[in-house]
Every structure is written in C-alpha cells, then in structure tokens.
Amino acid sequence: MNWKTVCTINDIPKQGARVLKREGQDDIAIFRAEDDYVFALVDRCPHKGGPLSQGIISGHTVACPLHNWVVDLKTGEACAPDVGCTGHIPVRVEDGQVSLDLK
Amino acid sequence: MNKPKLVMVGNGMAGVRTLEELLKLMPDFYDITVFGAEPHPNYNRILLSPVLSGEQTLKEIMLNEVEWYAENGITLHMGKEVTEIDRVKRVVRTSDGTEAPYDRLLLATGSNPFILPVPGKDLDGVVTFRDIRDVNLMIEASQKYKKAVVIGGGLLGLEAANGLMARGMDVSVVHLGEWLLDRQLDRTAAKLLQQSLEDRGIAFHLQKQTAALLDNGTGRVAGLRFADGEEIPGDLVVMAVGIRPNAELAEKSGLYCNRGVVVNDTMQTYDPRVYAVGECVSHRGVAYGLVAPLFDMAKVAANHLAHYGIGRYVPAATSTKLKVTGIDLFSAGDFMGDDGTEAITLSDPMGGLYKKLVLKDNKLVGACLYGDTADGAWYFRLIREGKSVAEMRDVLMLGEGGQGDVGHAGQSKVVGMPDDAEVCGCNGVCKGTIVKAIQEKGLFTVDEIKKHTKAASSCGSCTGLVEQILINCVGGAADVKPKSEKPVCGCTEHTHGGVRKVIREQHLTSLRQVMDFLEWRTPDGCATCRPAINYYLISTWPGEAKDDPQSRFINERVHANIQKDGTYSVIPRMWGGVTNASELRRIADVADRYAIPMVKVTGGQRIDLLGVKKEDLPKVWADLDMPSGHAYGKSLRTVKTCVGSEFCRFGTQDSTQMGIDLEKDLTGMWSPAKVKLAVSGCPRNCAESGIKDVGIIGVDSGWELYIGGNGGIKTEVAQFLAKVKTREEVLELSGAFLQLYREEAFYLERTVHYLHRVGLDFIKAQVVDNLENRKALYERLRFALSFEKDPWTERVKEGVARHEFEPLTV
Numbered sequence: 001m002n003w004k005t006v007c008t009i010n011d012i013p014k015q016g017a018r019v020l021k022r023e024g025q026d027d028i029a030i031f032r033a034e035d036d037y038v039f040a041l042v043d044r045c046p047h048k049g050g051p052l053s054q055g056i057i058s059g060h061t062v063a064c065p066l067h068n069w070v071v072d073l074k075t076g077e078a079c080a081p082d083v084g085c086t087g088h089i090p091v092r093v094e095d096g097q098v099s100l101d102l103k
Numbered sequence: 104m105n106k107p108k109l110v111m112v113g114n115g116m117a118g119v120r121t122l123e124e125l126l127k128l129m130p131d132f133y134d135i136t137v138f139g140a141e142p143h144p145n146y147n148r149i150l151l152s153p154v155l156s157g158e159q160t161l162k163e164i165m166l167n168e169v170e171w172y173a174e175n176g177i178t179l180h181m182g183k184e185v186t187e188i189d190r191v192k193r194v195v196r197t198s199d200g201t202e203a204p205y206d207r208l209l210l211a212t213g214s215n216p217f218i219l220p221v222p223g224k225d226l227d228g229v230v231t232f233r234d235i236r237d238v239n240l241m242i243e244a245s246q247k248y249k250k251a252v253v254i255g256g257g258l259l260g261l262e263a264a265n266g267l268m269a270r271g272m273d274v275s276v277v278h279l280g281e282w283l284l285d286r287q288l289d290r291t292a293a294k295l296l297q298q299s300l301e302d303r304g305i306a307f308h309l310q311k312q313t314a315a316l317l318d319n320g321t322g323r324v325a326g327l328r329f330a331d332g333e334e335i336p337g338d339l340v341v342m343a344v345g346i347r348p349n350a351e352l353a354e355k356s357g358l359y360c361n362r363g364v365v366v367n368d369t370m371q372t373y374d375p376r377v378y379a380v381g382e383c384v385s386h387r388g389v390a391y392g393l394v395a396p397l398f399d400m401a402k403v404a405a406n407h408l409a410h411y412g413i414g415r416y417v418p419a420a421t422s423t424k425l426k427v428t429g430i431d432l433f434s435a436g437d438f439m440g441d442d443g444t445e446a447i448t449l450s451d452p453m454g455g456l457y458k459k460l461v462l463k464d465n466k467l468v469g470a471c472l473y474g475d476t477a478d479g480a481w482y483f484r485l486i487r488e489g490k491s492v493a494e495m496r497d498v499l500m501l502g503e504g505g506q507g508d509v510g511h512a513g514q515s516k517v518v519g520m521p522d523d524a525e526v527c528g529c530n531g532v533c534k535g536t537i538v539k540a541i542q543e544k545g546l547f548t549v550d551e552i553k554k555h556t557k558a559a560s561s562c563g564s565c566t567g568l569v570e571q572i573l574i575n576c577v578g579g580a581a582d583v584k585p586k587s588e589k590p591v592c593g594c595t596e597h598t599h600g601g602v603r604k605v606i607r608e609q610h611l612t613s614l615r616q617v618m619d620f621l622e623w624r625t626p627d628g629c630a631t632c633r634p635a636i637n638y639y640l641i642s643t644w645p646g647e648a649k650d651d652p653q654s655r656f657i658n659e660r661v662h663a664n665i666q667k668d669g670t671y672s673v674i675p676r677m678w679g680g681v682t683n684a685s686e687l688r689r690i691a692d693v694a695d696r697y698a699i700p701m702v703k704v705t706g707g708q709r710i711d712l713l714g715v716k717k718e719d720l721p722k723v724w725a726d727l728d729m730p731s732g733h734a735y736g737k738s739l740r741t742v743k744t745c746v747g748s749e750f751c752r753f754g755t756q757d758s759t760q761m762g763i764d765l766e767k768d769l770t771g772m773w774s775p776a777k778v779k780l781a782v783s784g785c786p787r788n789c790a791e792s793g794i795k796d797v798g799i800i801g802v803d804s805g806w807e808l809y810i811g812g813n814g815g816i817k818t819e820v821a822q823f824l825a826k827v828k829t830r831e832e833v834l835e836l837s838g839a840f841l842q843l844y845r846e847e848a849f850y851l852e853r854t855v856h857y858l859h860r861v862g863l864d865f866i867k868a869q870v871v872d873n874l875e876n877r878k879a880l881y882e883r884l885r886f887a888l889s890f891e892k893d894p895w896t897e898r899v900k901e902g903v904a905r906h907e908f909e910p911l912t913v
C-alpha cells in the first residue's frame with residue numbers, strides 16, 4: 001500500500017475529471033461522479049488509447065472522447081458489446097481528501 | 104424478498120422481446136416465470152424460411168439461449184402448454200399439473216396456422232409452416248418423397264415452396280386468388296413474380312379451390328382434388344392459407360376476445376392484471392402478423408409493466424419483403440391505393456422491373472417494388488415520416504441513389520454488393536460482417552448494428568446502406584424509424600421533438616428538471632442525451648438556462664479540437680478569411696514558442712495550429728491574442744469570402760466586407776450542428792456559396808440567399824431562399840433563418856437535414872413572407888448572442904475552468 005493524497009474532492013467538478021501526471025508512467029484520470037463517488041483509471045482507453053479523462057461522465061461510466069466507447073469507472077472494463085480493460089487504481093476519500101494507492 | 108410475480112405464457116418473439124425491454128427498464132423488479140409449448144428457447148421464427156431452404160441452420164436462428172433465461176433469473180418451462188388460467192386465484196396451470204401464481208400475467212401465445220376444413224386434412228404428410236417441428240417434418244419428407252403441394256400463394260406459402268424446391272422436390276403452388284401475394288402486390292407485379300418463380304421450376308394453379316386431400320390407401324396423403332374435379336398428385340401438402348390469433352386460452356378464462364385477445368392502447372386486456380402482446384392480440388380491431396408492430400407492442404407493454412406508465416401503442420405503416428434469395432420484392436404502407444390516391448408507376452416487364460408509388464395529398468403512403476428493391480428502405484422512411492414529397496415528385500421514382508453520398512465508392516445499393524465490399528468507410532466494416540451480425544445476434548435495428556459492428560457509428564453516411572442490408576436480411580421485421588420518431592437515446596422514450604416541446608412549454612431550465620419531469624431512466628443521462636438537452640436548454644432559455652460544461656463534448660468544453668493522440672488543435676478566427684502581417688507574425692511566434700508540430704491552412708480560409716498540449720492552451724491563446732474560431736463547436740464556424748468588388752474585375756458586390764459583417768454578427772452562436780456561411784461577389788461563386796448552410800451571392804442588383812447546402816458527407820446544393828437589396832436585409836434574413844433552425848432543429852441535424860424535414864415552403868413562409876416573424880426571430884437571435892463572450896479571453900483573463908488545464912502531480 002502506498003497511499004498518496006492528490007487533491008481534495010472539490011478540486012474535481014461533479015461529472016468531471018482531473019489528470020494526474022507521473023514521471024515516466026501513464027497518466028491517471030481521477031473521476032468524480034454525480035453522486036460524489038470518486039474513481040481512478042489509467043488514462044488510456046482500451047480501444048485506441050484515448051484520454052478517458054476528457055470524456056463525458058454519466059452514472060459510473062465515462063464515454064471516451066475519441067470513438068465513444070463506454071468504460072466502467074469502477075473496473076476499467078469497456079461496456080458491452082465492446083471488450084477491453086484499462087487498469088483501475090484504488091481510491092480513498094477521507095475528510096474530502098482524495099488519496100490513491102500508487103503501488 | 105417479496106417481488107411481484109410476472110408469468111408469461113408463450114415463449115415466442117413478441118413475449119421475449121417484452122421481457123428484454125422490461126429488463127432494460129427494471130432489471131430486478133419481478134420474479135419472472137415463462138411457459139413455452141415448444142421444446143426450445145426463443146428463436147427467430149422469421150428465419151425458418153432460410154432454414155427450410157438450407158441457407159441457415161437452427162442453431163444460427165436462436166435468439167435467446169437457455170443460459171439467457173438463467174442469467175436473468177427467469178424460471179423457464181419449455182415444452183409445457185398452459186391449459187388453464189385461474190383469474191380468481193391468480194395462477195396458471197399446465198396439462199401436467201405445473202402451477203405458477205402471478206401478480207401480472209403476460210399472454211404472448213402467437214397464432215395458429217389455419218387448417219382448411221376439407222376431408223383428408225388429418226392425413227400423414229399434411230403439415231403447416233409455423234415452427235421448428237413443421238420445418239423438421241418438411242425436411243424429412245423432402246428426403247423421402249418427390250412431389251410437394253403448397254396451398255396458399257402468400258408470403259409464407261411462397262417461402263415454403265421455394266425452400267422445398269431448394270431441397271430437391273417438385274413443387275406446385277395452389278392459390279385461390281387471381282394472383283399471387285394478393286395482400287402484398289398488385290396484379291402487374293405479381294405476374295412478374297410468378298414468371299420468375301416458374302422459371303425456377305415452381306408450377307402454379309391459380310383460382311383453384313381445394314375440395315379434398317386424397318389418401319394413398321395407407322393413411323398418407325397422395326394428392327388433392329379441386330372443386331372443379333381436377334386432381335394433382337403430392338406426397339407432402341403444406342397448408343399456408345393464413346393464421347388465426349391464438350386466443351383460445353384467454354377466451355376459456357373469460358377474457359374478452361374478438362378475433363384475438365382484445366387489448367387497449369397500453370396492451371392491457373379487460374383484466375387489468377393481464378397484458379397481451381403479439382399475434383394473439385386484437386388492437387382496435389386489427390391483428391398483426393409481422394414482427395415490427397409486435398416489437399412496438401412489446402415496448403409499450405414493458406413500459407407499463409415497469410410502472411413507468413407512459414407510451415401507447417400507435418399502429419405505424421408496415422413493410423414486407425419476400426425472403427426468397429434472388430427475388431427482390433418489397434412493399435410497404437398502402438400500396439394498393441384507392442379513389443383518394445394517385446399512383447406513379449414504372450413498368451418494364453421484359454427487364455423484370457416494376458415500381459409503384461402511391462401518393463395521397465402530396466405524401467407518399469405506399470410503395471411496391473419488384474426487381475429492384477434497393478430504395479425500399481428510403482421509401483419506407485418517407486412513408487413513415489409522412490412529409491410532403493411535392494418538391495421531389497419528379498425524381499421520386501429514381502430513388503435515393505442520386506443523392507450523392509461519398510465514401511462508399513459511389514455504391515448506393517446493397518443488392519449485388521459482394522460480402523467483402525466496404526460499407527462503413529470510417530470503421531472499415533464490410534457487408535458480410537454486418538449480415539453475419541444481424542443473423543447471429545438476431546439484430547433488428549440500425550442502432551443494434553452500430554453497437555455490434557461499429558458500422559454507421561461514426562460519420563453516419565452509410566446509415567442508409569446499413570438500413571438496406573437490415574431490410575434485406577429480416578424484411579419487414581426491420582425496425583427503421585425516422586429520427587423524429589426515435590427516442591433521444593436509451594435513457595428515455597421521448598423524442599427530440601418531444602423534449603424540445605416540454606422544455607418550452609413547461610419552462611424547464613436545467614438538465615435535472617428535464618430528466619425529472621420526463622422521468623429519465625438513468626440517474627444522469629448519457630453522452631448522447633446530455634449534450635442534446637443542454638443545447639435545447641440554452642437555445643430555448645438564453646441568459647436563463649445555465650450552460651453545463653460537463654454535458655458538453657470535450658471540444659466544446661475546452662474550446663479546442665481533440666486529436667487522436669490527446670493533444671489539441673487551435674484555429675483562431677480570421678474574419679472573412681482576411682488576415683494581416685501582425686497576426687501572421689504572432690501565429691509564427693506561437694508555433695515556435697510552443698513547438699507546435701504542424702501549421703496548416705484549413706479548408707475554411709484560416710490557419711490551424713495542430714498538436715498543442717492541453718496545458719499550453721491558455722498560454723497559446725494569450726499569445727495569439729485572437730478570438731476563438733469555434734472550429735470545434737456545434738456553432739458558427741467560418742464565413743468564407745471571395746475577393747469581391749474591391750479588387751476583382753468581375754466583382755459586383757463587396758463580398759469580403761459582407762462576409763466579415765456576417766461573421767461578426769453571428770460569432771458565438773451555438774446551433775444544433777455546425778453552421779458555415781460563404782459570400783461570393785458574383786455568380787462565378789469563388790467562395791462556394793452553393794454548398795453552405797447559408798450561401799450568399801452578390802449580383803448587380805443585390806444579394807441572393809441560398810440555404811441548406813452541404814459540402815460534407817452528403818454533398819447537397821443549397822436552395823434559393825430569396826433575393827434582397829441591402830446589407831441589413833442580408834444580415835436580418837440570414838439571422839432569422841438560422842434562429843428558426845436553432846429553435847426547431849434536432850440536435851446534430853444540419854441545415855440540409857432540417858430543410859428536408861420541414862420543407863422549403865415552410866421556411867419561406869416563416870422568414871421571407873412573414874416580415875414581422877422575420878424581425879422577431881432576428882431579435883431573439885440578437886438577445887441570445889448578447890450573453891456570449893469570447894471563450895478564450897474568458898479562460899485567459901478570467902481563469903474560467905482552470906482545473907481543465909492544470910494537471911495534478913504527486
């Protein structure tokens with residue numbers, strides 16, 4: 001476990017996302033759903049690598065901005081009939097602080 | 104867990120579709136039990152014909168495997184016929200004593216083939232054509248016997264005859280009527296059909312009434328005798344003389360029946376706990392025998408079973424297609440016509456071609472096509488849209504073919520297209536892939552095909568082709584609806600028009616209000632409906648409804664155009680395509696400073712900086728110090744201009760200045776889809792005004808205005824709207840037309856499609872003839888635009904949406 005605080009929940013707009021940049025590694029997209037659940041995925045669409053952080057968020061899914069694949073925010077799995085998965089990162093929200101488990 | 108219990112009797116196409124729709128709406132609402140008399144799960148009955156002819160296998164036509172029922176927690180009783188409904192105790196019983204209690208009951212018992220009441224009807228070798236058992240009996244017989252007789256020259260009879268012939272039998276068709284398919288075709292088309300079936304070896308006995316079936320002495324059929332005494336031999340007789348709604352069970356349980364189980368518009372029987380759908384139903388005195396209306400019923404029943412309480416079954420025009428490979432026959436709507444209709448026909452008997460279009464009050468109400476059915480889908484759409492075809496009457500017969508879609512090597516017809524021909528140029532999907540998906544996955548709508556194959560899911564120009572393929576595969580069962588009849592997306596039943604209307608009439612000003620008022624099925628919509636509703640809100644209530652950035656596609660949210668690698672492109676505005684040394688110098692400096700990989704002159708007379716990193720966008724905008732070009736938005740894009748009278752030796756008007764004036768007048772205008780204008784200084788038209796949403800051409804005496812042109816997917820020449828004298832009139836008329844479009848068009852509908860939907864006459868009446876209305880529209884546009892600010896300046900100077908551009912780090 002390597003929990004790192006990255007921002008507060010208010011830094012992310014509802015139905016919006018922020019991008020976490022890391023040296024030499026894939027970006028991470030941190031999403032906040034309308035019901036205030038927070039999720040984190042590798043910011044790379046399983047289709048052709050589109051930046052999921054830039055998509056439209058509805059329910060607990062995001063629609064990729066490039067070709068509209070819909071990806072489940074919790075698991076990173078593409079929704080049927082598409083298949084594919086991008087990595088997901090454990091998230092913790094405590095006192096409004098958003099932390100990720102960056103192994 | 105005390106879930107209400109739903110029991111369904113009849114495990115066929117209409118019933119299971121109802122369950123599918125219900126599960127979409129309310130996955131865990133009911134405890135569901137299904138009884139089916141056949142020992143199979145739900146299969147695609149329509150495709151029994153290709154199974155009989157050997158073109159498909161039973162395995163291929165299964166729609167829901169046994170696992171599907173299990174996965175959805177449905178208790179399935181196959182091979183069990185329900186024999187009793189106890190409406191007092193609310194339980195159903197089968198012949199073997201199985202019982203199931205219900206809170207809601209769904210009857211979907213389909214129909215029974217009609218059996219002629221003639222002597223010999225019970226002999227061995229006399230079959231009907233309805234289910235898998237019948238098909239297996241026919242296939243077995245074809246291996247042992249030689250001569251088959253089909254009674255009935257309707258769709259089913261001909262498909263049976265064709266299948267048996269393909270299995271090697273000698274086939275005769277007996278028909279009571281004067282011509283074949285007398286419910287679908289008129290005499291001329293039917294004669295052509297008969298000829299080509301005769302050429303394949305099928306014999307016909309028309310106007311013959313069957314009096315008796317003959318016994319070969321061992322209890323098997325040996326032939327048949329007509330009322331006139333003539334006899335013909337046959338060791339297999341298929342009765343395909345019609346169907347009767349199977350309402351026996353309902354009738355026995357005391358439900359009101361009258362040639363079918365009588366239901367109201369919400370698919371409820373006289374017992375409010377009991378619903379009925381499918382062929383067993385009689386709705387306003389009509390029973391249906393095609394899948395498309397049954398699927399509509401399924402939607403309505405599911406909606407009410409899920410307690411949503413909206414949706415009524417409204418009968419729509421249906422279409423049919425004969426599923427005999429190599430014969431193209433299509434009919435839709437009221438193709439027979441009557442005293443109140445007129446018909447346009449094209450008849451080429453030698454060429455095997457016949458087309459009949461039936462019109463009423465300038466609307467297409469029916470079509471019958473033989474020999475070339477490629478335009479069937481298009482005609483069917485026109486029939487269902489019910490809009491005036493007066494303007495295209497002279498070319499109606501030519502079909503959609505000449506309409507100029509690009510990107511499929513000029514292909515506009517799928518008949519004769521090889522399987523490896525590319526249909527969708529964006530996603531590289533071939534015809535074969537689409538056909539396979541339709542057959543294997545049991546698809547009935549273009550949307551389903553989009554999802555499974557990606558065809559038609561990008562630019563959409565191949566939608567017409569995909570629709571044709573669908574109709575070729577499943578015939579009348581294809582669910583093809585015009586956009587005006589389709590729900591916005593899977594989150595709702597409501598159409599674009601319906602949503603617009605409610606927003607206006609109920610004065611709704613936020614997405615939440617719209618979704619609550621119209622009982623959206625998802626908590627916060629999806630990527631399809633949210634941008635549409637957001638647009639409807641801000642265009643209906645400018646200054647009042649707040650724009651929702653999270654409901655905007657990324658380009659409109661960050662005011663730049665996303666690229667395949669996640670970088671962005673930046674196109675600053677160059678009014679009317681005019682620039683100067685200082686702007687060019689700033690662009691050059693920005694390109695150097697931010698290491699921008701490509702600088703390109705666009706097709707819209709301005710300069711594109713491609714490959715900008717998202718974090719750099721605000722700095723790039725600041726350094727450019729030019730307004731946003733909105734090259735990313737469903738909004739005003741460019742106003743192209745030519746040199747005009749200031750320099751050009753032919754120029755009659757100052758087109759450059761007019762272009763600049765128009766662009767300044769309209770900047771920041773959000774619209775249903777993008778809007779492009781052009782102004783040319785003379786009819787040589789160097790600015791290509793003929794393919795713009797609004798195109799203006801200067802002539803000696805003033806300006807001509809054209810609307811609804813398009814240079815994109817569907818190249819379409821703009822139509823003449825009006826001629827005016829002054830600059831002010833050009834601004835006002837252009838603005839009024841665009842405001843009408845802004846207020847009325849559906850989201851993503853470009854002016855060309857809007858114009859086709861409502862017709863030029865309507866638009867002329869609104870903005871050319873009615874001067875007061877023109878002024879009012881223009882004023883509403885000015886009011887809406889008074890709230891718009893340059894989005895780049897807002898972000899650079901006021902720090903709007905800073906979070907978009909600042910990445911987090913650890």
Ligand code: SRM
Pocket residue numbers: 562664665666667672674703704705706707708709711734740741777779794795812813814815816817853
């Ligand atoms: C930059 C430009 C190409 C160029 O290098 O010249 C361009 C680039 C794109 N066009 Fe275009 N179009 C460009 C002029 C055109 C033109 C020509 C014109 O405007 O005179 C047309 C045909 C005219 C018309 O629209 O009627 C055109 C018809 C399309 C279409 C088809 C629209 C239609 O309804 O038929 C699309 C697809 C769409 O909008 O859904 C499209 C979509 C696109 C998009 C935005 C695709 C996308 O969604 O990402 C392209 C962005 C590329 C990128 O990576 O940034 N582009 N596009 C042109 C920008 C003009 C400008 O200055 O704003």
Ligand SMILES: Cc1cc2nc3c(=O)[nH]c(=O)nc-3n(C[C@H](O)[C@H](O)[C@H](O)COP(=O)(O)OP(=O)(O)OC[C@H]3O[C@@H](n4cnc5c(N)ncnc54)[C@H](O)[C@@H]3O)c2cc1C
Pocket residue numbers: 112113114115116117118138139140141148149150151152183184185186211212213214232233234259262349352380381382383391392393394395397424426577578579580
């Ligand atoms: C060969 C053929 C080709 C066709 N081609 C086309 C076409 O091209 N286009 C088109 O639109 N339509 C076509 N149709 C018609 C289409 O198949 C029907 O309209 C559709 O299947 C009807 O659906 P349904 O659910 O009402 O009835 P069905 O699909 O018949 O389902 C009813 C089911 O209920 C069962 N059942 C009945 N009573 C009981 C009971 N008491 N207990 C338990 N189970 C019971 C039956 O066994 C049956 O399985 C075709 C039909 C046939 C036979």
Ligand code: SF4
Pocket residue numbers: none
């Ligand atoms: S710029 Fe236009 S034509 Fe070129 S690839 Fe992109 S969308 Fe297609």
Ligand code: FES
Pocket residue numbers: 045046047048049050064065066067068069
């Ligand atoms: S890259 Fe995400 S849908 Fe194509």
